[in-house]
Amino acid sequence: MIVFDLECRAGGHRFEGWFASSEDFAGQQARGLVTCPVCGAPEVEKALSAPRLTRKGNQLPAVPASPRQEVLSPDAQSPMPMAGGSLPPEAVAMLKAVAAVQTEMLKSSTWVGENFAEDARAMHYGEKDPAMIHGRASPAEVQGLIEEGVPVAPVIVPVVPPGEVN
Ligand SMILES: [Zn+2]
Numbered sequence: 001m002i003v004f005d006l007e008c009r010a011g012g013h014r015f016e017g018w019f020a021s022s023e024d025f026a027g028q029q030a031r032g033l034v035t036c037p038v039c040g041a042p043e044v045e046k047a048l049s050a051p052r053l054t055r056k057g058n059q060l061p062a063v064p065a066s067p068r069q070e071v072l073s074p075d076a077q078s079p080m081p082m083a084g085g086s087l088p089p090e091a092v093a094m095l096k097a098v099a100a101v102q103t104e105m106l107k108s109s110t111w112v113g114e115n116f117a118e119d120a121r122a123m124h125y126g127e128k129d130p131a132m133i134h135g136r137a138s139p140a141e142v143q144g145l146i147e148e149g150v151p152v153a154p155v156i157v158p159v160v161p162p163g164e165v166n
Helices: 022-030 089-107 116-124 139-147
Strands: 002-008 014-019 044-046 110-113 133-135
Touching: 002 022, 014 022, 022 044, 110 116, 116 133, 116 139
Parallel strands: 110 133
Antiparallel strands: 002 014, 002 044
C-alpha cells in the first residue's frame, strides 16, 4: 500500500488516500472514484509532497536511485603484494646459488660493456686472446652469437656495471 497526500482542487482540503500503487490511484482518479472526504468533490489530485510509504507489510521502501558514488574498498588501499614474498624457498635457494656461482665467475671476468658481442665474436674466431668477459648485448646480438657457435651464457643476476657504482 502507498499513501498519497491528496488535495481537493475545489476546497484545497488535504487528506490522505491509500492506494495499491500509483497506477491504482491514477485509475481511480480518472474514474472520479477519489473524492474529498471533507466536501465530497471528485476533483482530487496529489498534493505537492512526496508520497509516503506505509509501514505496514513487508514492502521495502521505494528509495529513489541515488547517484552512484566512487567508493574505495578497503582492499584497494592495501599495498601490492611483494612478488618475492611468494617465491617458493627452493626458488630463492636456487637464485642464491646462481648468484654465488655468477659472482665467482665474474671475479675472473672482464666487463666489456657494449662491446660484448664484438669481443666474444673476436675471441671465438681467434682474433683475440680468450678470456672471460661479460657485458651488454641485445637479444638479437645474443641470438646471432649463439647461431655462430659463440659460447655465451646469460647473466642471471643483475650486474651493476663498473663505472655506474657510486
Ligand atoms: Zn474538499
